[in-house]
Amino acid sequence: MIFGQILDPQSFTYTYVVAKRPGGEALLIDPVLENTKQYVSLIDQLDFKLVIAVDTHTHDDHITALGALRGLTNCATAMGEMTKADCVSVRFSDNDKLRIDDIHLQILYTPGHTEDSYSFLMADRVFTGDTLLIRDTGRTDFHNGDPAAQYDSLFGKLLKLPTETLVFPAHDYNGMTVSTIGEEMRYNPRLQVADKQAYIDLMHSHNEPYSRDLTASAKRSCGYKSAA
Ligand SMILES: [Fe+2]
Numbered sequence: 085m086i087f088g089q090i091l092d093p094q095s096f097t098y099t100y101v102v103a104k105r106p107g108g109e110a111l112l113i114d115p116v117l118e119n120t121k122q123y124v125s126l127i128d129q130l131d132f133k134l135v136i137a138v139d140t141h142t143h144d145d146h147i148t149a150l151g152a153l154r155g156l157t158n159c160a161t162a163m164g165e166m167t168k169a170d171c172v173s174v175r176f177s178d179n180d181k182l183r184i185d186d187i188h189l190q191i192l193y194t195p196g197h198t199e200d201s202y203s204f205l206m207a208d209r210v211f212t213g214d215t216l217l218i219r220d221t222g223r224t225d226f227h228n229g230d231p232a233a234q235y236d237s238l239f240g241k242l243l244k245l246p247t248e249t250l251v252f253p254a255h256d257y258n259g260m261t262v263s264t265i266g267e268e269m270r271y272n273p274r275l276q277v278a279d280k281q282a283y284i285d286l287m288h289s290h291n292e293p294y295s296r297d298l299t300a301s302a303k304r305s306c307g308y309k310s311a312a
Contacts, residue, residue, distance in 0.1 A: 106131050221275075
C-alpha cells in the first residue's frame with residue numbers, strides 16, 4: 085500500500101492519500117482547497133488515478149477541495165448521507181464500504197463533533213476525523229455537535245477497535261502524526277472519564293466562545309469563497 089499524510093500549514097489539517105500501487109486507483113481524505121495543485125501534482129507524479137475524494141465531516145476551519153478535485157479529475161466526491169453540499173456525488177452511511185483496487189474502507193458513523201462526522205476503518209488503521217484526535221477530541225459546540233453522541237462514538241465504536249489500530253486524525257496542532265487506539269485509551273486526557281455524564285461535563289467545561297460566522301462557513305463547504 086502507498087500511504088501519504090500531507091499537512092496543511094494554515095489549518096493544521098492532515099490530508100491522506102491511499103493507493104495500492106503506482107498506476108492504480110487513489111483515494112484522498114479531507115483535501116484542502118488551497119492545496120489542490122499539490123494533490124494533483126502528486127497524483128500525476130505517482131501515476132495514480134484519483135477515483136474518489138472524501139471528507140470525514142463538514143469542516144469549519146478550511147474549504148474542502150472536493151469540488152475542485154471533481155472538476156479537475158472527474159473523481160467521485162463523497163460525504164455522509166446528511167450532507168447538503170452540492171459538490172458531493174456519493175453519500176454514504178454507517179457500515180457502507182469504499183473500495184479502491186483491493187483496499188477496503190469501512191465507514192463508521194461517529195457523530196458528536198458534528199452530526200455528519202464519520203471515521204474510515206482500514207485493516208490496520210482508522211481515520212478518525214475530528215472525533216478522536218491525538219490526546220484530544222474534537223469540540224462539540226457547533227454544527228449540531230453533541231458530547232453525548234461523541235461519547236457513544238468514542239466508547240461504543242472507536243475504542244472497541246483492536247488496541248494496536250493506528251489512529252490518523254484530521255488535525256494535529258502539536259506536530260504529532262499518528263497514534264494508536266491503545267495509546268489514546270491510556271493517555272488521552274478526555275478519555276479518562278467514569279461515564280457519559282462525566283464526559284459531557286468535561287466537554288462543556290472545555291467549549292470556548294466561537295467567534296466565526298458559522299452560516300458563512302457552512303456555505304463554503306463546497307469550495308465557494310465567502311465574503312465573510
Ligand atoms: Fe472539524
